[in-house]
Amino acid sequence: MSFDQNAFLIILTGSLIAISCGLLGVFMMLRKMSMTGDAISHAVLPGIVIGFFVAGSQRGIEVIIGAGLLGILATLIIDWLRQKARVQLDASIGITFTLLFAIGIILINMLANNVDLDQECVLYGEIAYIPIDLWITGSGAVLGPRITYLALLNFTLVAGFIYFFFKELTLTSFDESFGSVIGIPSKGINLALMSMVSYTTVSSFEAVGAILVVALLVVPPATAFLWTKNMMPLIKLTTVLGIAISILGYYLAYLFDSSIAGMMVSVAGVLFLLSALIKGRSRKSAGTSIANI
Amino acid sequence: MIIQAESPVLEIHDMTVSYDQSPVLWNVDFTLPSGQLIGVLGPNGAGKSTLIKAIMGLVEPSGGYVKVFDRSLAEVRSRISYVPQRESVDWNFPASVLDVVIMGTYGKLGLFKRPGKREKEVALASLDQVGMSAFVNRQISELSGGQQQRVFLARALAQDADLYLMDEPFAGVDMATEATIFELLKRMTKEGKTVVVVHHDIYSAMTYFDWMIMLNLHLVASGPKNQVVTEELLRKTYGGKLNLLSKVSEIVRKQDFNPLES
Ligand SMILES: Nc1ncnc2c1ncn2[C@@H]1O[C@H](COP(=O)(O)OP(=O)(O)OP(=O)(O)O)[C@@H](O)[C@H]1O
Numbered sequence: 027m028s029f030d031q032n033a034f035l036i037i038l039t040g041s042l043i044a045i046s047c048g049l050l051g052v053f054m055m056l057r058k059m060s061m062t063g064d065a066i067s068h069a070v071l072p073g074i075v076i077g078f079f080v081a082g083s084q085r086g087i088e089v090i091i092g093a094g095l096l097g098i099l100a101t102l103i104i105d106w107l108r109q110k111a112r113v114q115l116d117a118s119i120g121i122t123f124t125l126l127f128a129i130g131i132i133l134i135n136m137l138a139n140n141v142d143l144d145q146e147c148v149l150y151g152e153i154a155y156i157p158i159d160l161w162i163t164g165s166g167a168v169l170g171p172r173i174t175y176l177a178l179l180n181f182t183l184v185a186g187f188i189y190f191f192f193k194e195l196t197l198t199s200f201d202e203s204f205g206s207v208i209g210i211p212s213k214g215i216n217l218a219l220m221s222m223v224s225y226t227t228v229s230s231f232e233a234v235g236a237i238l239v240v241a242l243l244v245v246p247p248a249t250a251f252l253w254t255k256n257m258m259p260l261i262k263l264t265t266v267l268g269i270a271i272s273i274l275g276y277y278l279a280y281l282f283d284s285s286i287a288g289m290m291v292s293v294a295g296v297l298f299l300l301s302a303l304i305k306g307r308s309r310k311s312a313g314t315s316i317a318n319i
Numbered sequence: 320m321i322i323q324a325e326s327p328v329l330e331i332h333d334m335t336v337s338y339d340q341s342p343v344l345w346n347v348d349f350t351l352p353s354g355q356l357i358g359v360l361g362p363n364g365a366g367k368s369t370l371i372k373a374i375m376g377l378v379e380p381s382g383g384y385v386k387v388f389d390r391s392l393a394e395v396r397s398r399i400s401y402v403p404q405r406e407s408v409d410w411n412f413p414a415s416v417l418d419v420v421i422m423g424t425y426g427k428l429g430l431f432k433r434p435g436k437r438e439k440e441v442a443l444a445s446l447d448q449v450g451m452s453a454f455v456n457r458q459i460s461e462l463s464g465g466q467q468q469r470v471f472l473a474r475a476l477a478q479d480a481d482l483y484l485m486d487e488p489f490a491g492v493d494m495a496t497e498a499t500i501f502e503l504l505k506r507m508t509k510e511g512k513t514v515v516v517v518h519h520d521i522y523s524a525m526t527y528f529d530w531m532i533m534l535n536l537h538l539v540a541s542g543p544k545n546q547v548v549t550e551e552l553l554r555k556t557y558g559g560k561l562n563l564l565s566k567v568s569e570i571v572r573k574q575d576f577n578p579l580e581s
């Protein structure tokens with residue numbers, strides 16, 4: 027077991043991603059929308075593929091835009107199915123994301139011959155390659171690990187979003203109607219949150235994969251909610267959990283020679299189960315949001 | 320019987336509200352005076368909550384319009400406050416009593432500004448008015464039903480609005496507290512504020528309200544209490560449940576009835 031620069035980079039990137047996901051996940055959980063986060067992270071797949079096809083590489087801004095648009099489209103379809111077509115929320119989520127995800131898979135297979143898209147990477151990510159995936163400018167200067175920069179940018183934007191809209195996010199999570207009545211743009215806030223979730227999903231998929239992002243959105247907030255009933259401690263604990271998951275995940279993966287992202291999520295799961303065993307009985311709502319992973 | 324108010328604060332014109340194409344409120348048309356305590360009466364499913372939500376734009380009317388302070392809703396939002404039915408939120412939310420009441424001040428604060436000392440003082444004063452000072456730092460998940468209701472009332476008070484719409488704010492509130500809060504609402508109307516309350520108890524309604532709206536899918540009556548609360552109109556509203564109505568007509572006769580004295 028060693029602590030070198032590579033380990034530091036991987037843990038740092040993992041922490042940044044886990045914190046970004048966790049911070050957004052807190053509000054998704056409080057809005058009883060954890061499963062919508064799940065839906066978004068699957069639904070962005072066709073967007074990633076199309077963006078990838080347009081850009082010709084996994085790194086284009088088109089990929090992020092494509093995925094972002096698909097994520098928002100997914101939330102709009104879910105809302106529409108629920109409100110206009112009167113489909114149950116869980117059913118509309120299930121229909122929307124499996125459909126979009128399936129389209130994504132078909133697109134990957136159809137386009138895979140033309141472009142070099144690593145299906146494994148999109149689905150599972152590979153955080154271990156971070157140190158060798160460098161950001162090289164046109165003039166040839168090496169600026170450092172590309173994905174770490176992406177994660178840092180993502181974290182900055184998520185933290186800024188939550189900092190500046192903290193009171194609106196909290197109020198509309200607690201009582202959306204009251205927010206609308208006193209003139210808070212509830213719909214806009216909701217859409218902004220969904221956009222941030224989509225963006226975070228895309229920004230993170232290369233590192234941890236589109237599927238494991240879901241776990242980072244849902245598990246740390248649900249775990250923290252077992253321990254505290256206050257907003258600020260909830261956010262702080264979620265952040266600490268994000269860091270702990272990255273550190274433990276990295277070293278356990280090192281020890282067992284297995285996937286780092288997979289180990290991070292396993293650690294998160296174990297921490298949740300332990301918390302649930304200790305704290306479980308009294309708080310049910312956090313538990314229901316995690317039951318579906 | 321529909322009596323129109325002079326220089327109304329609220330004007331509803333020929334409004335129809337539907338869920339899934341089936342109307343639950345038909346051609347509702349009335350005006351409300353300012354500075355009065357106004358009761359909304361009607362049986363379960365009469366459309367009382369729907370009426371309140373339509374006034375605030377939470378449900379879109381399929382016909383007609385609403386005007387508040389002679390303006391469209393969007394222009395006067397911060398002057399309107401709302402006390403929703405308690406069941407409309409999850410009380411397991413991570414917030415203290417004070418956190419929730421401070422939310423009442425957010426409308427006036429505007430984007431990006433954080434609540435400060437002034438907002439906290441407003442919230443504490445509002446909590447004092449509903450007798451909840453002892454619970455300022457309590458988690459909202461640890462309140463009784465009646466206490467939750469009082470927190471919602473305090474949040475509305477903290478908003479310092481001109482028109483208050485309250486959906487069954489007294490559900491689960493004990494009689495002594497109900498009387499105190501009614502007195503508080505009365506005082507507010509004296510300051511020129513208008514308070515509209517959905518209420519199920521005809522006895523206390525007769526005691527406290529100045530103006531009454533009676534609703535059962537259609538508007539049955541709207542006007543000063545003494546003119547519209549008649550046996551005939553109550554029968555029309557509640558569909559003639561006789562033993563209830565004979566009691567009520569007794570109350571109507573004894574206009575000075577006070578539930579706390581009997
Ligand atoms: N979201 C909804 N979708 C479909 N129908 C609804 C919805 N909300 C209410 N309704 C129907 O509209 C009618 C009026 O409901 P509303 O909630 O306004 O009644 P209410 O007078 O407030 O009743 P209560 O005294 O029980 O609170 C009822 O028949 C109800 O079934």
Ligand SMILES: [Mg+2]
Pocket residue numbers: 367368369404486
């Ligand atoms: Mg109701």
